Amino acid sequence: MIKQQGSRFFFNVDWISILIFMALCAVGFVNIYASVFNASESAAFSFTSSYGKQLIYILAGLVLGFSILLVDAKFFSVFSPIIYGITVLLLIAVLLIGTRVAGNQAWISIGGGFRLQPSEFAKFGTSLLLARYISNFNPKFRDIKSIATAAAIIGLPLTLILLQPDAGSALVFLAFMFPMYREGLSGYFLLIFLGMIVLFVADFLVPMQILIPIILAIGGFFVYQNKRKQKIMFSAILVTVVAIAYLFFVKLTYEKILKPHQRTRIELILGLKMDPKGVGYNVIQSKIAIGSGQLTGRGFLEGTQTKYGYVPAQSTDFIFSTIGEEWGFIGCSVVIGLYIFLLLRLINLAERQRSSFSRVYGYCVACILFFHVFINIGMAIGIVPVIGIPLPFISYGGSSLWSFTVLLFIFLKLDSNRMGFI
């Protein structure tokens, strides 16, 4: 029985996803090499350099990934509360004994110059427990209790990450709304969420004295339209009141709670402020680098902005600027194409699962990757505020690469086992 199973370890694995994963890792390695390349230094390969380390991370990641494929699929379902518990403990630990890097207490030193970022691992811990909860209780998120339970599962690590404070990583936890939506959460939640973003932006661009009459007018219109249907009418009134309250809440939060640098970032992205030398510098330089790539790019190691260090944090959060400059629009399209292909495939894979655990987990993986890709690239081209989160599989860094590898490979393992019951 055990032997029989062994021969089937890689039997049903989705090799296409693994190929895309490896392609993205290779893109990462090449561009990290270009980002840290310095013509005046010797060209000899070095394991102490960033690209050398990244190669180690990639190889280790592959070992890690394939080890996961060897683990029994039931393990993840059964041990999900424990894995979740460990990541939560790590998140607490990082608050107590963590190292402060760039204002965020997000790292735990594990010796040898290596550091661990627990918030990266919290993503799959949370995904697993959320999947376990949904598969066990099959909630349709029609009642407050199930929504609250799911919210609690997501909210605990999210709160701990916010305490670091790492708003970027916390934001990614909003990705869990999509698996919940898939499992029955009302679409209104997404609409409300969208509405909140629109109102948030409008709050900065339009003065209150214009915005409130507009909301009242729209609310009034709905109330008038549905004056026969009392229930909808009351909902419309409620939404209007909440929307206005929300506006004031945002204004107050913005003015009283947010730190000046956070305010600056928001103002920059909304175009309310020009600041080419300060916080906006990263984005401007990143846009310049990407824009200068034009259609076909300047070629490998030929990007002047990359070579001469004009883009800060280029091997990590702004790695996309290297791709943009050296490989141009074509290169960017290929990378985005790889991502979107992987994401759509993951959703399709998730849908073919018999077990809801695997399906929910698959959605979690796809949506977390989606958030990362969208926010990271959006930030590099200046349509999303600067939020320091890595580009999956491409950005330099062991913690993020490994956590994405684990995240992905657990799902591929679950998928390879889709015929069995968990």
Next chain:
Amino acid sequence: MDNLFNRKYIVQGLFIVVSLILLGTLFYIQVFSDKYFLSAENNVLRRIYTYPARGVILDRNEKVLVRNELVYDLMAIPNDVKPFDTVELCRIISVDTAKFIKNFKTARRISRFQPKAIEKQLSVEIYQSLSEQLARFPGFFVQSRTIRQYPDSIAGQFLGYIKEVTPKEIEKYDGYYKSGDYIGRSGVEKAYEQSLRGVKGVAKLLYDVHNVPKGSYAEGRLDTSAVSGEQLISSLDIRLQKLGEELMQNKIGSIVAIEPKTGEILAFVSSPGYDPNLMVGRSQGNNYMDLLKNPNRVFNVRPIQGYYSPGSAFKPLDALIGLQEGVIDPNTTFNCPGYFKAGNHTVKCEHIDGNIALRRGLARSCNTYACYVFQKLITQKKYKNQKVAYDDWHRMVSKFGLGDTLGIDLPGERTGRFYDASYYSGKYSKYWGYSTVISLAIGQGEMDATPLQIANIMAIIANKGYYVKPHLVKAIGRDREIKKEYTQKHYVGIDAKHFDPVIDGMQEAVNSPWGTAIGSRIDNIIMCGKTGTVQNPRGKNHSVFIGFAPRDNPKIAIAVIVENAGFGSAYAAPIASYITEKYLKDSVANNKLAQVEWMKKQIVLPEPPKPKFKLKPKATDTSKTIKLLNDQATR
């Protein structure tokens, strides 16, 4: 469940929409807009310029008029400067400590890492004492530049000066000049800026984010090296120019001497002038302000900007046009009773010459003779009316270069004043005729010419009928390129044979005992000329002499105007004769040296302006001018 299954498409649709948004934005910034591409070039590319030496200017015998001299800028990289003895450093370079500290702070504010000039244009002497001690002041270094230097301190207005470009000029010349560059601001420096400045060398270097150079762009294939400015060989003769400036010192006026055959200007004196060396170096600004205060306006380039009635210088033209039109012949006589009556106007003549013909008329500068010729010209039967006749006359006179610029290679040339019939018709309606404008016959009234135009008329007479555009720069560059326009002859439409009697008259004026300019006779050289005493509504009359020499194959045509100096024979004629003699004989005869020295010492300056309590006489009105002519002695 089907319902929930469909939600897959919502999620996948969202993924696709968002990725399209990303791709769309990328398309915009990468393919559609080149703004970011250009910003990237701006980020990494710096153009490092090397400055060429400005072209030197030589005189016609290739003696140096302008050369370049090394000066030294004290530079500093603020970040490298260690605490130092400011007082000591300021003592060495002899500047005010407070000013030095201010400059240094400004430099530091602009950039801590960029080298910046703290004190500009230190002399060689200061540089020598500084260079021994420079090691004590880390962060400071010296950069050499060249400035203009004028060995003979002459021809200031002619040569002009260079100054740092203004923001306006930077804009105007689109791209070539950068802040801190020098540009020719007047004179030849301005007119020949393109040739003199040379071409800046450009090295395109790549810089990293820390402003550290990282080598050249495109392996330096696009880099250029500086090309020195071209040398100019001017037409000036240093010896004449120098003598002319000395003779004119403490006087106001102009000397213009032209080589008739070529149009090359041999001497170009504008007095008062200034020492061109004042307009370079550290005190340029202060000197400039001081010079501006001179009430006699040293920056006026009088040979091309001063307006004078041509007066007697105009009379040869009457004769020439009269001969050409056939209204007189050399023997035609008119009776001069001491005046000429034209309608209500009477033009007085200084002499009562009785019956007078062309030669004597010119030699004696007879007003009556000139007026008779003018009357005959304007009242010719072939014209429908006098207006048409006047226009024809105006056209013929204009060919001599009056009423418009001659196109000399200097900025700021003025046209003079000379009007056609439509002007007078506008002024007098149809009620005017030759008698209204009779004063033009004797070069007075509504007619002004620059000294250059007057000298050019002499060149035309010397050439018997043509002139070459007068110019100050003979040849450009090593290849001695001569502009084509300076080889073309401009004919004035008078047959050469008609010049002989006119030249005879002018010869007599200088060489016969009853001539007006007998005092400026030169031994062994037949000089032809005329004196003039130009009436000046603002003060004492101007002394004028025009002429050329020698009579056969003339080498020099000259116009001398000394303002407020009275009779032409008193100042202008002798000055012209000294210059002519110097040019033709290489030196002034020994027996005249004392006179030359006497002339140099004369001070002829206008009285300080009196408070104006009465209106200035309107010199522009022809009819009034005629009355004023009574005061005027045309000799």
